[in-house]
Amino acid sequence: MESLFFYLFGGLAVVTTLLTLSSKNPVYSAIWMILSFSATAGLFVLLDAFLIATVEVLVYAGAIMVLFLFVIMMINLRTSEAERLRLSPLAILAALTFLVLFGRAVSDPGPMLGKAPNDLVGDPDVIANLMFTEYVVPFEALSLLLTAAVVGCVVLSRKKVKA
Amino acid sequence: MPSFAEIMSVYGLEFGLGALAMLLIVVDLITGRGRLTGPADVVRLLALGGVSGLLIYSFMFLHASGEVHAFGQLDAFALYFKRFFLATTLFTLLLTAPYEARFSGGRAEFPVLVLLTAMGMCMLSSVGDFVSLFVGLELVTISLFLLTAWRPGLPRSIEAGIKFVIIGAVAAAFLVYGIAFVYGATGALDFAGVSAAIQSMATMPAGLKFGLLLVLVGLGFKLGAVPFHIWIPDVYQGAPTPVTAFLSVGSKAAGVVLLMRLVYTVLGPAAAEWAGVLGGLAAITLLMGNLGAITQTDLKRFLGYSGIAHAGFLLLALAAHSEASASSILFYMVTYLFANMAAFLVIIVVSRTSDDSHMDRVNGLAERSPFLAFVLLVSMLSLAGVPPFAGFVAKFMILRAAMEAALHNPALYWIVGLSLVMVVVSLYYYLCVLKRVYFREPEDKGVLEISGSTKAILLLCVIATIGLAIFFNPLVESANAGAQSLMGALPQGH
Amino acid sequence: MTLAAAQNSVPLEHWLTLSGVLFTLGLCGVMMRRNVILVLMSVEIMLNAANVALVVFNKYLIANAPEGVALDGQVFVFFTIAVAAAEAAVALVIAMALFRRLDTVNVDDVANLRW
Numbered sequence: 001m002e003s004l005f006f007y008l009f010g011g012l013a014v015v016t017t018l019l020t021l022s023s024k025n026p027v028y029s030a031i032w033m034i035l036s037f038s039a040t041a042g043l044f045v046l047l048d049a050f051l052i053a054t055v056e057v058l059v060y061a062g063a064i065m066v067l068f069l070f071v072i073m074m075i076n077l078r079t080s081e082a083e084r085l086r087l088s089p090l091a092i093l094a095a096l097t098f099l100v101l102f103g104r105a106v107s108d109p110g111p112m113l114g115k116a117p118n119d120l121v122g123d124p125d126v127i128a129n130l131m132f133t134e135y136v137v138p139f140e141a142l143s144l145l146l147t148a149a150v151v152g153c154v155v156l157s158r159k160k161v162k163a
Numbered sequence: 164m165p166s167f168a169e170i171m172s173v174y175g176l177e178f179g180l181g182a183l184a185m186l187l188i189v190v191d192l193i194t195g196r197g198r199l200t201g202p203a204d205v206v207r208l209l210a211l212g213g214v215s216g217l218l219i220y221s222f223m224f225l226h227a228s229g230e231v232h233a234f235g236q237l238d239a240f241a242l243y244f245k246r247f248f249l250a251t252t253l254f255t256l257l258l259t260a261p262y263e264a265r266f267s268g269g270r271a272e273f274p275v276l277v278l279l280t281a282m283g284m285c286m287l288s289s290v291g292d293f294v295s296l297f298v299g300l301e302l303v304t305i306s307l308f309l310l311t312a313w314r315p316g317l318p319r320s321i322e323a324g325i326k327f328v329i330i331g332a333v334a335a336a337f338l339v340y341g342i343a344f345v346y347g348a349t350g351a352l353d354f355a356g357v358s359a360a361i362q363s364m365a366t367m368p369a370g371l372k373f374g375l376l377l378v379l380v381g382l383g384f385k386l387g388a389v390p391f392h393i394w395i396p397d398v399y400q401g402a403p404t405p406v407t408a409f410l411s412v413g414s415k416a417a418g419v420v421l422l423m424r425l426v427y428t429v430l431g432p433a434a435a436e437w438a439g440v441l442g443g444l445a446a447i448t449l450l451m452g453n454l455g456a457i458t459q460t461d462l463k464r465f466l467g468y469s470g471i472a473h474a475g476f477l478l479l480a481l482a483a484h485s486e487a488s489a490s491s492i493l494f495y496m497v498t499y500l501f502a503n504m505a506a507f508l509v510i511i512v513v514s515r516t517s518d519d520s521h522m523d524r525v526n527g528l529a530e531r532s533p534f535l536a537f538v539l540l541v542s543m544l545s546l547a548g549v550p551p552f553a554g555f556v557a558k559f560m561i562l563r564a565a566m567e568a569a570l571h572n573p574a575l576y577w578i579v580g581l582s583l584v585m586v587v588v589s590l591y592y593y594l595c596v597l598k599r600v601y602f603r604e605p606e607d608k609g610v611l612e613i614s615g616s617t618k619a620i621l622l623l624c625v626i627a628t629i630g631l632a633i634f635f636n637p638l639v640e641s642a643n644a645g646a647q648s649l650m651g652a653l654p655q656g657h
Numbered sequence: 658m659t660l661a662a663a664q665n666s667v668p669l670e671h672w673l674t675l676s677g678v679l680f681t682l683g684l685c686g687v688m689m690r691r692n693v694i695l696v697l698m699s700v701e702i703m704l705n706a707a708n709v710a711l712v713v714f715n716k717y718l719i720a721n722a723p724e725g726v727a728l729d730g731q732v733f734v735f736f737t738i739a740v741a742a743a744e745a746a747v748a749l750v751i752a753m754a755l756f757r758r759l760d761t762v763n764v765d766d767v768a769n770l771r772w
Contacts, residue, residue, distance in 0.1 A: 127732055332748060336707060
């Protein structure tokens with residue numbers, strides 16, 4: 001059962017990601033990507049990370065992708081303008097190097113990892129406790145990061161700008 | 164569970180910077196009421212006053228402590244860099260004053276973002292786990308994305324912004340992926356846990372190496388190391404000049420502080436394996452930076468390539484991996500701060516009306532303003548590492564530390580040799596700029612007006628650059644203390 | 658008994674390969690697509706793949722510390738999701754400014770400054 005769902009959601013995530021990247025129309029891309037994130041949320045459920053699965057749907061598939069769709073609609077991207085895909089040899093070399101190193105890393109990921117999963121469950125209670133004790137400093141810094149983003153976005157999105 | 168007092172003892176300055184930023188937003192709201200002029204001066208003065216206050220506070224009342232908490236620490240190393248970041252922020256705000264009129268809007272918000280960036284930088288010098296590292300780094304990076312595109316009316320600024328965002332976001336993704344593999348291999352996200360796990364391993368598993376390599380990619384981007392430097396020339400040229408100055412010193416130092424913490428504290432003795440990687444990076448960074456700088460015709464772009472070349476020197480010192488080399492990096496950053504800030508302020512003044520930083524703008528500067536020409540002379544020669552200036556002492560310290568380390572690691576001799584050749588190359592292109600200043604005909608013979616405050620800042624930079632070459636002992640001592648605390652935190656695994 | 662701890666669980670290598678494939682797809686998207694919006698989406702895919710890796714590693718760690726394995730990896734994912742949201746907002750605002758100013762969202766058109 002377990003592995004069946006893994007291949008189902010994993011396959012779905014890979015296929016929808018491929019469709020995201022290959023669609024000519026950005027709106028389709030965005031919608032495929034929402035599916036891709038939903039499939040990832042399914043994967044998180046398989047890993048017993050229930051809270052993260054929820055947040056993945058709410059924030060990624062919900063907020064972030066809606067933001068993307070909103071911007072795509074707003075600037076009314078023309079799909080007729082065929083986009084020339086660029087494939088430089090350097091990029092291929094970089095991707096291949098990455099894959100080779102990645103392959104070696106997967107074959108020997110480290111001594112702390114077991115063959116079978118542990119029985120940790122992404123309990124919201126435990127996560128919240130960690131976030132407000134051990135990780136309270138980055139949590140507060142995060143609030144200022146969001147403030148900085150809001151302040152900056154307000155300034156940069158004003159319509160009237162002089163050269 | 165950390166108590167509030169404990170957190171404040173480490174992150175007090177960051178709290179001050181964050182609170183100051185919030186205060187500025189409120190003051191802007193109350194006094195501004197949508198007007199574009201007026202409150203900006205109030206806000207900037209408040210920011211200047213606040214940062215100076217925090218800097219003085221950090222010198223008078225903050226003391227390094229050997230206590231290592233799970234969430235971070237305020238050792239001599241962190242304190243040194245916090246003061247450095249505060250000074251950088253102060254200079255950035257001072258540089259904004261003569262530039263500010265060119266902003267079409269967001270003049271009051273500009274200091275807010277600068278302060279939040281500074282907060283992230285200060286935080287990075289104290290962090291003790293990868294979560295804080297990531298959030299702090301993103302606080303710095305995202306604020307700098309926005310600051311780079313701060314003049315949306317100017318195509319150059321927007322272009323620089325979009326390139327910076329794309330490359331910066333990719334670097335962040337690599338960083339997270341790398342941290343994931345480090346986490347998997349060591350089972351910990353805090354530096355102490357990761358370090359302990361690494362010491363307990365006979366050999367590094369491939370997964371750990373992969374993770375560390377990706378983390379190096381993410382930090383190399385901040386530092387401006389080749390091949391992650393591709394954003395530097397465009398972003399330096401396109402960003403508003405005070406932001407370029409902030410980027411060139413602050414962003415580089417943020418990369419340096421994290422790399423040092425990771426190499427010296429987290430990797431510890433295991434860092435010997437990485438000397439080759441760091442040395443190789445140093446060599447290509449030195450080569451690309453110096454060769455790239457020769458053909459540049461834009462001053463900011465030119466300083467971007469020169470910054471890459473300086474990153475090469477810092478990487479060479481990191482590869483040497485000794486207490487002396489760590490101390491030399493700390494010293495180097497301060498000399499780089501003064502020389503670079505002076506150069507960027509001169510650029511702001513000479514590009515005043517046109518906001519164009521082509522090298523022709525400094526042609527015949529000596530006739531138009533002998534003082535500015537002299538400042539540029541001091542700054543360029545210090546960057547080149549010519550004897551009577553601070554840059555020479557800094558380069559000398561790095562090379563001496565590298566030569567000492569080369570006794571154990573002969574490959575370093577080659578990189579030291581290369582760096583010496585590159586010093587000569589750099590002397591050539593810095594002198595080319597000075598040749599324009601002293602021997603070319605100016606396009607515009609008018610005398611350049613310099614305000615009193617600008618003169619004072621430039622004078623401070625010049626005095627510091629010359630002074631540090633003669634009275635370098637106090638700074639070297641505090642750099643040594645910083646390096647010692649960094650090495651002292653090293654768990655003795657062998 | 659949790660879902661994943663049921664018998665014949667998926668091996669770690671398969672999970673990691675999945676996250677690696679997603680990451681590489683995102684990387685290829687960044688390098689091949691020229692539309693700024695699509696490039697930004699590709700970056701989100703990369704970050705998402707990194708999140709998968711974090712949760713997977715958290716799930717497959719063996720207790721080595723006295724207090725056992727904690728949920729640090731999952732907590733980190735929350736931070737990356739929040740940062741990704743902020744990053745996406747900032748990137749899109751700059752992309753909008755680019756579109757308003759230069760009437761393009763193609764990376765190749767942004768070449769007044771030499772690459």
